[in-house]
Amino acid sequence: MPNALSATEAARKIREGKLTSVDLVKACLKRIEETDGQLHAWAYLNPELALAQAAELDQIRLNGRPLGSLHGVPVGLKDIIDTKEMPTEYGTAIYQGRQPDADAGIVERLREAGAVIMGKTATTEFAFVHPVATRNPHNVDHTPGGSSSGSAAAVAAFHVPLAIGTQTNGSVIRPASFCGTYGFKPTRGVIPRRGLLQTSNSLDQVGVFARTLEDAALLTDAIGFYDPSDAKSYARARPKAVEGCATEAPVDPNFVYLDMPYHDLMASDTIAGFDEIMELLGCQVERIDASPNLVDLIAVQHVIHEYEIIHHLDTVFTEHWDALSTSLQPVLERARKISEAQYQDALAVMQSAETFFQEFFHDYDAVLAPSAAGEAPKFSDGGTGNPIFSTIWTLAGLPCLTIPLMVSGNGLPVGVQLIGSAQEDDRLFRTANWMLKKLENA
Amino acid sequence: MPNALSATEAARKIREGKLTSVDLVKACLKRIEETDGQLHAWAYLNPELALAQAAELDQIRLNGRPLGSLHGVPVGLKDIIDTKEMPTEYGTAIYQGRQPDADAGIVERLREAGAVIMGKTATTEFAFVHPVATRNPHNVDHTPGGSSSGSAAAVAAFHVPLAIGTQTNGSVIRPASFCGTYGFKPTRGVIPRRGLLQTSNSLDQVGVFARTLEDAALLTDAIGFYDPSDAKSYARARPKAVEGCATEAPVDPNFVYLDMPYHDLMASDTIAGFDEIMELLGCQVERIDASPNLVDLIAVQHVIHEYEIIHHLDTVFTEHWDALSTSLQPVLERARKISEAQYQDALAVMQSAETFFQEFFHDYDAVLAPSAAGEAPKFSDGGTGNPIFSTIWTLAGLPCLTIPLMVSGNGLPVGVQLIGSAQEDDRLFRTANWMLKKLENA
Numbered sequence: 001m002p003n004a005l006s007a008t009e010a011a012r013k014i015r016e017g018k019l020t021s022v023d024l025v026k027a028c029l030k031r032i033e034e035t036d037g038q039l040h041a042w043a044y045l046n047p048e049l050a051l052a053q054a055a056e057l058d059q060i061r062l063n064g065r066p067l068g069s070l071h072g073v074p075v076g077l078k079d080i081i082d083t084k085e086m087p088t089e090y091g092t093a094i095y096q097g098r099q100p101d102a103d104a105g106i107v108e109r110l111r112e113a114g115a116v117i118m119g120k121t122a123t124t125e126f127a128f129v130h131p132v133a134t135r136n137p138h139n140v141d142h143t144p145g146g147s148s149s150g151s152a153a154a155v156a157a158f159h160v161p162l163a164i165g166t167q168t169n170g171s172v173i174r175p176a177s178f179c180g181t182y183g184f185k186p187t188r189g190v191i192p193r194r195g196l197l198q199t200s201n202s203l204d205q206v207g208v209f210a211r212t213l214e215d216a217a218l219l220t221d222a223i224g225f226y227d228p229s230d231a232k233s234y235a236r237a238r239p240k241a242v243e244g245c246a247t248e249a250p251v252d253p254n255f256v257y258l259d260m261p262y263h264d265l266m267a268s269d270t271i272a273g274f275d276e277i278m279e280l281l282g283c284q285v286e287r288i289d290a291s292p293n294l295v296d297l298i299a300v301q302h303v304i305h306e307y308e309i310i311h312h313l314d315t316v317f318t319e320h321w322d323a324l325s326t327s328l329q330p331v332l333e334r335a336r337k338i339s340e341a342q343y344q345d346a347l348a349v350m351q352s353a354e355t356f357f358q359e360f361f362h363d364y365d366a367v368l369a370p371s372a373a374g375e376a377p378k379f380s381d382g383g384t385g386n387p388i389f390s391t392i393w394t395l396a397g398l399p400c401l402t403i404p405l406m407v408s409g410n411g412l413p414v415g416v417q418l419i420g421s422a423q424e425d426d427r428l429f430r431t432a433n434w435m436l437k438k439l440e441n442a
Numbered sequence: 443m444p445n446a447l448s449a450t451e452a453a454r455k456i457r458e459g460k461l462t463s464v465d466l467v468k469a470c471l472k473r474i475e476e477t478d479g480q481l482h483a484w485a486y487l488n489p490e491l492a493l494a495q496a497a498e499l500d501q502i503r504l505n506g507r508p509l510g511s512l513h514g515v516p517v518g519l520k521d522i523i524d525t526k527e528m529p530t531e532y533g534t535a536i537y538q539g540r541q542p543d544a545d546a547g548i549v550e551r552l553r554e555a556g557a558v559i560m561g562k563t564a565t566t567e568f569a570f571v572h573p574v575a576t577r578n579p580h581n582v583d584h585t586p587g588g589s590s591s592g593s594a595a596a597v598a599a600f601h602v603p604l605a606i607g608t609q610t611n612g613s614v615i616r617p618a619s620f621c622g623t624y625g626f627k628p629t630r631g632v633i634p635r636r637g638l639l640q641t642s643n644s645l646d647q648v649g650v651f652a653r654t655l656e657d658a659a660l661l662t663d664a665i666g667f668y669d670p671s672d673a674k675s676y677a678r679a680r681p682k683a684v685e686g687c688a689t690e691a692p693v694d695p696n697f698v699y700l701d702m703p704y705h706d707l708m709a710s711d712t713i714a715g716f717d718e719i720m721e722l723l724g725c726q727v728e729r730i731d732a733s734p735n736l737v738d739l740i741a742v743q744h745v746i747h748e749y750e751i752i753h754h755l756d757t758v759f760t761e762h763w764d765a766l767s768t769s770l771q772p773v774l775e776r777a778r779k780i781s782e783a784q785y786q787d788a789l790a791v792m793q794s795a796e797t798f799f800q801e802f803f804h805d806y807d808a809v810l811a812p813s814a815a816g817e818a819p820k821f822s823d824g825g826t827g828n829p830i831f832s833t834i835w836t837l838a839g840l841p842c843l844t845i846p847l848m849v850s851g852n853g854l855p856v857g858v859q860l861i862g863s864a865q866e867d868d869r870l871f872r873t874a875n876w877m878l879k880k881l882e883n884a
Contacts, residue, residue: 060678064866065678065679065865065866066678066679066680066681066682066865066868067679068678068679071679102670103670108668108669108670108677109668111668111677111678112667112668112677112678112679112680113679114678114679225554226550226551226553226554227550228544228545228550235550235553235554236502236507236508236510236553236554236556237507237508237509237510237513237554237555237556238508238554239508240508423507423508424506424507426508
C-alpha cells in the first residue's frame, strides 16, 4: 500500500508519474479510518480538504509545473501549529474551535514544497504535561509519549510518512523513541516558530518524525529557513540535511558516551540493548563521566521553561483556571514562584552551556545516548514518560536525533539518541548514516 | 581582479578557500571608488558595513558552518527595497533619510544565502519616469535606462556581480539591454515584494541583473519564495533556474518572432543585428504578425499602472506635490482622471492576456524579440528610453530575459529578449542556454 512508502520514495514515484498524490492520500485516509478509532492520533482531519489538495497537486504535475521536494506527500502537524484552513486548538478545550487566519511560517514552506497538509495531530494540553487520548501504535495499552503524541503515533501507524512536532524538553525525541520512528530536533534557530503556540521562547524547538533517516532530513530541509520574526532564528544558511545524509564520512566518526546520574532510570533491557550497540561500535566510542555542572543543567531547564510559560500565557491560565487539567495546575502554581533573579541566572547558565558544547564537539562527532529510560510506559500510568534524557541537549540547543534501533522485552521500540554540534546538523546526519551502515554490517 | 569574476565563480572560489569575501568586497569597493564619481550608480554605500559583513562571512566559513549559494558575494539593491541597516529613499527627496526598521523579504533570503548587502543602487523618482543622475558605463554621455538605473550600471561597471531591480513596465529589461548585462524578470509571483515600494500591485515585478546567464539564474533561485503577505505570490514550488540553465534541451527549441507595430521604432543597426541573429537561428524561428488585440495591451498597461500608482501613493503625492519632478507631475495629473470602470476593464483584459499566453506557449518555447529600440539614448535627451518593448510581456506576467548579444554602430550594447511561458522560467533558461551555444558555434 502506498501509505507504507517513505516520503522520499513517494515523492519520487509521484514525480515520475508512477503514483498520484490522490492515491497516496486515499491510502493514508483508509489506514487512518481503520486504526484511529483506537489510536486517536488526530485532533483534526478533513478528508475532503486533504483530497482536494492532492488533486490540485496532481494537476500541477500534469501541467508540467515545477515540483517541490514534498510534492504530493501528506504531512501531519502538531495541533499547536497554525493553519489557516484548519482549526488549531493547543490540546485544550479553552481553545476549542480556534481558527487561525494565517498559516505558520513552516506551513508556508510546506505548501511551497508541495506537501499535502493532511491534518492536525493530537498534542498534550498546551504541549505540556497532561496526556491526551492518543495511544501507542505498537501496543495501545501504552502511551505514545508526549507532547507531540499524535505526530509520533501517526507516523508510526503509517497514517502519514511525515509529521511535525515541537520539543521544549523531550517532546520529539521521547515520543519518537516510544513509537519506533526516527525523530529529529534540529539546532535551535534552524526552523522558525512564527505561528506556533509559544510555551518557552528560549526552549521551544520544532522537530520532525519520519520512518527513515533520509525522510527526516527531507522534511527538515523543507521547513528550515531564516525568519526575523522569530528571535531565535538566525540569518545564515541552513545545514543541508539531505546532503549530509548522502555524504560518506571522510573518516570513521568518534562518539562519546556520557555517564549521567539519571541513567539509573534506564530499564535493564534498554541497558542491555544499549551496551550491545556500544560494543558493536567498539573503539569508536569513548565513555566518560559527566561533570556535575552538566547534570545541574536539568534544573536550569525547568526554571526557564516554567518561568517563560507563565510569562507568555498567565493571562490565559488565570482566566481559564478551572478548565486546566489537575496535572498542569500544580506545575503552574510552582512556576509562578520562580523569581526574575532565578530566571536570569538560569539564562546565564544556558548561555554557558552553549559555549561549553562549542568546544566539546571539536573532539567528537556525536554524543551517543539513550533516547528514553526504556519502552513507553503504560497508558494507565497517566503520564507520557520522563523527558530527562533530552533535557540537557534541548537546553543547549543542539541537534538531536533518535534512531529506532532497539526492542524492549515486551516487544516495544526503544530509540538510540545521537546529539551533534550546533549548526552542524548535516554532519549529524552523516554520522547517523555511518552508524546505521556499521550496525547493519556488524 | 576578483570584482570581474562572475558570482558563480566567486562563490565557488570562496567556498574552496581560494578567495575571501573581504578581498572580493575590497576589489568591488575600489572599482566603485574609481568610477562612481562619473557613474553615480549608488544611492547609498557604506564600505565599513559591507566589509564587516564580508569579514563575518569569512569567519563563518572558517568555522565550518553551512554556506549558502551566494556566500560572500556582494549584491546591489535598487533603492526601493527596504534594508534595516541602510536607508531606503525611493529616488526622491521626499523620503530622504528614510530608514526602514525591517529588511524586505528578499533581503532576508539574501542574508540566508550568505550574500553581502553591498548597498543601495540609484533609482528614478518613485521607480517611474524621471531620470536619476546615473550614467551608462559604456559611455557616460548615455543613459543607463531606468528605472533600475543604478542596478544595471553597477553590474555593467563591475562594481558588483549581481544586483536586484524591479520592472512595472520595462525597468529591468531596458536598462540591462542599454548597459550590456543579462537582465531577468521572472514570472509574476515568483519573487515576493514584501518590503518594496509599491507602485502597482498588479504590475510591479522583481528582476535581476548579472553578467552571465548562470548568475542571473543563481540570484533568481536565491530570492524566489512563497510569501502570503504578497497577494501575487503563489503557494507552489518555484522554477529551478540554475537547474534549467544546466539542462540540455531535449529537442531544438522553437522560437516565434511577432511583428509588432512598435518595431518601427527600432534603430536600423538594431534591425540589422536582429535579422542576423534570426538568420543564424534559421528554421527554428517562425515569424508571424501580431494580432491587433495584442497591440491593444500596451494601452491597458498604462491604465493599470497609472491608476494603481495613484491608488497606492496619492496621499504622498498630494502632500509633497512641489517636491515632485516636472516629469512626474503631468503623468499623475493624467492618471487621476482614469475611472474605476476603465481600470476594471483593463484588469479584465490583463487576465485574458494571461489566459491567451497559456495556450500560446504550447507551440513555442520562447518569443524572440528586441529588448529595446536600440542603443541607450543620450543622457542629455532627458529620458531613460522607451519601455514599450517590455510592456506586453510585463502585463502578461511572463518571464523575460535580455541577453547582451548585439553592439550598435556607436559601440553600445543592445540586448535580445526571450520571453517564456508563465511559471516555466527554468525552461526559458534552458532555451536561452541552447541559443547561446547555437550562436557561439554559428
